[in-house]
Amino acid sequence: MNDWVNWHALWQIVVLGLVCGAGLPALFAVGLVALNLSGNRVQTAGAGGGGGGATESDDSRVYGGNPVGLVAACLCFAIVLGAIGYGIYLIVASSHGS
């Protein structure tokens, strides 16, 4: 341990940075893929909402129609949001607590 570099803080920043900075967006991507899983029924363009032609909204639709996928996606997004919320809570608590 030397006192020019705070290794303790540094490795925590690297590890937590990887978990939050790379892991959370990856989890978001997993959620997006899960949400996009196609269901059994053929999806029609009406569900997409908004304007645009049928082909366009079919191509860019986010929800694929699979209920299991929907649940998994919600779980992923909830974890991401929860982690963000917890992070903000920590920042607030640490600065006003001490």
Next chain:
Amino acid sequence: MTKDVIIVLVVITALGFDFTNGFHDTGNAMATSIATGALPPRVAVAISGVLNLVGAFLSLAVAATIANGLVQTADVTVTVVFAGLVGGIIWNLGTWLFGIPSSSSHALIGGVIGATIAAAGGDAIKWKGLFSKVIIPAGLSPIIALGVAAIGTWLIFRISRNLSEGTRTHGFRIGQIGSASMVSLAHGTNDAQKTMGVITLALIANGSLPSGSQAPFWVILSCALAISIGTYTGGWRVIRTLGKGLVEIDPPQGMGAESASAAIILLSSHFGYSLSTTHVATGSILGVGVGKKGADVRWNVAGRMATAWLFTLPCAALVGAGCEALAKAIHGLPGVLVALAILIAIATLVFIRARKNRVGHDNVNEEWSGSVAPEREPATV
């Protein structure tokens, strides 16, 4: 009486610095969202401004670092703080003119250090604090950000490789807005505090506050407002360099970059490091270029930025030192007024120069042609 006038001028100058800090750094949070079209430019800067305001109230850990860790507070006079701020502002305006995203924190710290040396000599600087709290983190943070962003982007593309282009763009734009908002919040928690720290330093030096004080509420509020208004003004030149100059960014990359930036800035803020948001954001944007197969990273633009970063501390220090020497030579209020007049003159010149090749919300996303300002007429190469 004179003392009161000087401290008022110093506080105003500090808020002026905070403003340039905001508008210099809008791009750190919003450049990628603007470049990918996830948000219209003016909506992006508005969101960023509001979140900076909120962020400024969230955390106060960094404010203490600036005021106490870098210089012997006993040697810091009010004019030293003033001269330091002038150094910071001039560097910020100059780099903005060239669209270089340099660190506002380094500009400020450099200015204060230069002014302190001019006033009290090199012994007044806590060199060890400067290295361990500013220079070493500044060297490490862009590298860490680059690594995290590269890994994140690689994961994102790997996981989402079977999604159609449209779905991916649509989904990640939402994620990108979320993560960019986090960066704005993080910027507020980090950067607004630096000015709070400096104003507190000046108030302590003036004897208005006891040594070791926390920032009073009016300081927190005015700093939060100044950085937020600055952010809303939008430093379009810097936004353009970050969003278009380094890498061509698509929404998944934008989200990768902003998530990495947000995580690292907030974590560092948590550990009381006064990191440069600019260094982190630039590192992240380079990282998403590295992490996506076949993406073009303009390393020459990155190299020019890195060069500017190396010069930030010493150049701002020189301006700060010169300003302090001037104020000392003329002495008292007139000295401060002369320095202020010079600052205003330089700022005016920079703004006039900037209008010649204006970058605004309407042309910020033009194709990158190797220069900050997009060409108006068809190119006459």
